[in-house]
Amino acid sequence: MDAKKLNKVDLIFDQEGCNALEVLDKALECTPDDIINDMIDSGLKGRGGAGFPTGLKWKFTRAEDDPVKYVICNADEGEPGTFKDREILDKVPAKVFTGMAIAAHAIGAKKGFIYVRAEYRFMRKTLQKQVDEFNQILKDKGHDFHIELRWGSGAYVCGEESALFESMEGKRGEPRNKPPYPTKNGYLNKPTVINNVETLVYATMIFRMGPSEFNKLGTADSCGSKVFSVSGDTNNPGIYELEMGLHVNDFVDEFGDGDTKAVQIGGAAGFCVPRKNFNNLVIGFEGIPTGGSMMLFNSTRSMYNVLHDYLEFFTEESCGNCTPCRVGCQQLLKGIEAVKSGGKSPSYLDDLKSLAKTMRTSSKCGLGQSVANPFISIIDNFKEEIIY
Amino acid sequence: MGKFEVNLKINDLPVTIEEGTTILDAAQKLNFRIPTLCHHPDLCVAGNCRVCVVEQTGAKTLPAACATPVAEGMEIFTNSAKVRQARKHVVELLLSEHKSECTSCYKNGKCELQELAIEYRISEDTFLKLVEEKGYTIDDLSPAIIKDDSKCIRCQRCVRTCTQIQSISALAVINKGDEQKIATFLDKPMHSVVCTNCGQCVSHCPTGALVEKNYIDQVWDVINDPNLHVVVQTAPAVRIGLGEELELSPGDRVTGKMVAALRRLGFNSVLDTDFSADLTIMEEGTELLTRLKKALVDKDESVKLPMTTSCSPGWIKFIEHKYPEYLDNVSTCKSPQQMFGALAKTFYAEKKGLKAEKVVSVSIMPCTAKKYEADRPEMRDSGYKDVDYVLTTRELAAMVRQAGMDFSALENENYDSIMGKSTGAAVIFGSTGGVMEAALRTAYEIVTGREVPFENLNIMPVRGLKGVKEAKVKIENVKPEWGFLEGVELSCAIAHGLANAKILMDKVKAGEADYHFIEIMACPGGCLGGGGQPMPVSDKIRQKRMDAIYQEDESLEFRKSHENAEVQAIYKEFLGEPLGHKSHELLHTTYKKRKKY
Structure with missing residues (x-):
């Protein structure tokens, strides 16, 4: 596998070379099929973390025979350690709106929504103004597409696409059974494209630079670049756009404080990579996928505390709907506490790992399914810290 | 294809x-x-x-x-191995947040979680017990339903039942994560929220989280007290349901065995709610005809039509909460249970030479709302609590098991007298459409002097499991005193399950209906699918029970309420005439508007 060296890129926040509205004009002249083919050719995968090919998502939604379809921008950025969408919406909102308008043109939607995390309410006034202006421009151009803002209420699970639809419909934010998928039955049971904020900006950029140019960046499995939210034990916390497919080692060389013992890639729901694996793992869909969260831990950190924090978070943020997630999270949390205090023997961790695997296979949605990621990777690599 | x-x-x-x-x-x-x-x-x-x-x-x-x-x-x-491991984990997790006090649990032996735990040989020690630290308290303030969150497995069957079948949404999911639970509005006790006590949540709950409040011990106590005379009445739907709880099959008719069992339990007199169901038809049928006369002839605008039935206490509480502006449309007749209760401590006591305070009246009902109904302050017209204890079909089965009876081997026995005689018209009260059919059989004959124009008295359009049913009966060649009804097409509607009741009431409210008479039962299928009936329940089982009810009807000698000899006698000896002074005192009631939320 030919991993990339660390390469800082400037596509997302680049203001100079890209006028979003020019890109929009260009896109609106293209046929929907051309747009979708360009998206497929670009190799862009969803930047929220799950990594579903964006072009295919649009293609499936376009193929649905329904006069009413929706485009939704998922700005419910709730994964611990990610803060990139907030920056994107703050700095380059027009690129997000343009991405939505392109998607709408491609699938035949007349209405779009941005579902914004409750904690980002401070942006409300500005963002609303910008949306209004964009809507006016579309209207002036005679283009039948309209964007509305919707606000979350602080539940992590509502970042899960079907729970997000439920929330938008005024119901309790709980995931739906799948299939059917959003491309067929999304918001109000209508065919819906739901993309992450960053994905939509890349859609805009792909139109500006062309799919092949975008495709040159990254690796075969992980095309293009990605915005990373860097936090933890680093001297350079912040938001960085990097070419996809770099080694964890290169990342740590750039951002670590010289004493990095582990990197948590993909937030609380992601994987913990210990120092011994820095050299042989790649950040990307062929290695460790991430929605952008990169948390570095140095040797002063207790990995027990790290895991404990994550499990407390999941125990509270599980919607409670399905058994493996609702009760499993509580058992994992209480379980490591019991092992730590001596109430349960260290071999109990094996029972808990087995339980975590059931949560991965049997939970209803990605929330419960991914709790096993941090749990197993931290237990396997830092067992002594959990027990003693 | x-x-x-x-x-x-x-x-x-x-x-x-x-x-x-x-x-x-x-x-x-x-x-x-x-x-x-x-x-x-x-x-x-x-x-x-x-x-x-x-x-x-x-x-x-x-x-x-x-x-x-x-x-x-x-x-x-x-x-597969993977599947078995996952299922085992799921059951272990559910048990870890479930208070396992199986030996003392009302649902012991009938609990779906327990069955799975046995099937998968679950050890309760695998994971930590979580339920204790949650600090759940039992809500037993309602006279009908007990809610115990410590036994809840969050399957949300009750939530879907209350919303989908009953359109009430008294129960909903609140909070998230480890604090998620099923609760009423603001987590208030069941008796203080908009709940109809229908018990459908109980009959859909897989564990002991929602059960009826049982009065088995209290009933044993009164039976065992030699100073008391305990009468028991049995609702129409109990005789076609009880067998399911006692190793027989859905649709098995066990009227005779049930009477024998009740007698062996020690009740002093085994009587029949069907008697008062026939009485209800006399009162309610007369009320309907009176309302029609006042509306059609006297043009009295204070008389409300359509008139609705009043037998189902779940429906009554529903309309009191949700459509209080239509309370004047509800028949003032008490339900058959409460008519019986009022008569047990007056007419019956008098005839038997008993002091009313020494008579205890117990009823066996397919219903949990009947427990609430018996507790209503209006239901003391005899001067005492008209019905002292209400047991569900399931509670009666529990008593039969406790008494060590081999139910299926019991010989059939007959009801005692007085207030033990009934007709087929009363039996079909247990099914949706049954009250309507019974009323039509009698009212049509009163007005025309002829039997209803349906083959073998079977009014098929009002039968079946369809949620909302409509029927029209043309009245022709009437007796001279009913001349104003000549040529009138009597328009009827029937709904069962409160979600269907809502559909019907919204239609009435929108002025899109021209009904004269509406029958509503709170539970799907009517009383045969009541919240106090055996579990499990499904449309397949409801259909079998329904078939049994109509078979029972056809098997009886008399199939019209006005042919009930004991009903004729009570009017002669005690009540005078339908809607008469005494009837008003004992057999009719009032309703009250309740809060919407």
């Missing part, structure tokens, strides 16, 4: 089945049983307990069989 079919394999066996079928149903077709908890044939799919997970070749996760539709080429395994 029309529908596409898909081919798949389950446990290596090929099956071809209609597109859209779930894996659960497809497996059923091949006789592979997949365990379920949150799934219920009456309810929409939830897919939240995850006990029905199966392995699908090529899939990373284990899909829930109840919530996943079949697809072409699928390969499913319902009993």
Whole structure:
């Protein structure tokens, strides 16, 4: 596998070379099929973390025979350690709106929504103004597409696409059974494209630079670049756009404080990579996928505390709907506490790992399914810290 | 054809089945049983307990069989090592947040979680017990339903029942994560929220989290007190349901065995709610004809039509909460249970030479709302509490088991007298459409002097499990005193399940209906599907019970309420005439407006 060296890129926040509205004009002249083919050719995968090919998502939604379809921008950025969408919406909102308008043109939607995390309410006034202006421009151009803002209420699970639809419909934010998928039955049971904020900006950029140019960046499995939210034990916390497919080692060389013992890639729901694996793992869909969260831990950190924090978070943020997630999270949390205090023997961790695997296979949605990621990777690599 | 079919394999066996079928149903077709908890044939799919997970070749996760539709080429395994481990984990997790006090639990032996724990040989020690630290308290303030959150497994069957079947939504999911639970509005006690006490949540709950408040010990106590005279009445639907709780099958008619069992339990007199059901028809039929006369002849605008039935206490509480502006449309007749109760401590006591305070009246009902009804302050017209204890069909079965009777071996016995005689018209009160049919059989004959113009008295349009039914009966060649009804087409409607009641009431409210008479039963199928009936329940079982009710009707010598000799006698000896002074005192009641939220 030919991993990339660390390469800082400037596509997302680049203001100079890209006028979003020019890109929009260009896109609106293209046929929907051309747009979708360009998206497929670009190799862009969803930047929220799950990594579903964006072009295919649009293609499936376009193929649905329904006069009413929706485009939704998922700005419910709730994964611990990610803060990139907030920056994107703050700095380059027009690129997000343009991405939505392109998607709408491609699938035949007349209405779009941005579902914004409750904690980002401070942006409300500005963002609303910008949306209004964009809507006016579309209207002036005679283009039948309209964007509305919707606000979350602080539940992590509502970042899960079907729970997000439920929330938008005024119901309790709980995931739906799948299939059917959003491309067929999304918001109000209508065919819906739901993309992450960053994905939509890349859609805009792909139109500006062309799919092949975008495709040159990254690796075969992980095309293009990605915005990373860097936090933890680093001297350079912040938001960085990097070419996809770099080694964890290169990342740590750039951002670590010289004493990095582990990197948590993909937030609380992601994987913990210990120092011994820095050299042989790649950040990307062929290695460790991430929605952008990169948390570095140095040797002063207790990995027990790290895991404990994550499990407390999941125990509270599980919607409670399905058994493996609702009760499993509580058992994992209480379980490591019991092992730590001596109430349960260290071999109990094996029972808990087995339980975590059931949560991965049997939970209803990605929330419960991914709790096993941090749990197993931290237990396997830092067992002594959990027990003693 | 029309529908596409898909081919798949389950446990290596090929099956071809209609597109859209779930894996659960497809497996059923091949006789592979997949365990379920949150799934219920009456309810929409939830897919939240995850006990029905199966392995699908090529899939990373284990899909829930109840919530996943079949697809072409699928390969499913319902009993692989992975599946067994996952199911075991799910049951272990549920038990860890469940208060396991099985020996003292009312649902012991009838609990679906317990069954699965036995099936999967679950040890309760695998994981930490979580339930104790939650600090749940039992809500037993309602006279009808006890809610114990410490036994709840969050399958949400009650939530879906209350919303989907009853349109009440008294129960909902609140909070998230480890604090998620099923609660009433603001987590207030059941008796203080908009709840009709219908008990459908109870009959859909897989564990002991929602049960009826049982009065078994209290009833044993009064039976054992030699100073008391304990009379028992049995509702129409009990005789076609009780057998299911006592090793017989749905649809088995056990009237005679039930009477024998009650006598052996030690009740002093075994009487029949069907007697007062016939009485209800006399009162309610007369009330309907009176209302029609006042409305059609006297043009009295204070008289409200359509008139609705009043037998179902769940329906009464529903209309008091949700459509109080229509309370004047409700028949003022008490329900048969309460008519019986009022007469037990007056007419019956008098005839038997007993002091009213020494008479204890017990009723066996397919219903939990009847417990609430008996507690209503209006229901003391005899000067005492008209009905002292209400037991469900399930509670009676428990007493029969406690008494060590081999129920199926009992010889049939007959009801005692007085107030033990009934007709087929009373029996069909237990089914949706039954009150309507009974009323029509009598009212039509009063007005025309002829039997209803339906073959063998069977008024088929009002029967069956359809949610809302409509029927029209043309009245012709009337007796001279009913001249104003000549040529009138009597327009009737029937709804069962409160979601259907809502549909009907909204139609009335919108002025889109011209009904004269509406029958509403709170529970799906009517009383035969009541909240106090045996579990499990489904439309298939309701249909069997319904068939049994109509068989019982056809098996009886008298099938019209006005032919009931004891009813004729009570008017002669005690009540005078329908809607007379005495009737008003004992057999009629009032309703009150209740809060909407």
